[in-house]
Amino acid sequence: MTPSGAENRDLLARISEQLEELKRLTIVQLLASGVQSAHVAKALGIHASGISRMVPVREIQKVAAKRSGESDG
DSSP: OOOOHHHHHHHHHHHHHHHHHHHHHHHHHHHHTTOOHHHHHHHHTSOHHHHHHHSOHHHHHHHHHHHHHHHHO
16 A cells, blocks of 8 residues: 555655754764864754754753763763
């Protein structure tokens, strides 16, 4: 059975949302590991201010704190 046009649009919307979440997670991990936001932005082909709009600073700080806790133990 072939999905309808509406089902296809819903599926594509869910996939797009998941890809955006993966992009945000990757950005957070890169920033938390010390990569400069300007370098991340350049790799994504966006302005550096786009990084701060996409990823809240608190999220980066949480990941960085978790990583430093893992390396201590």
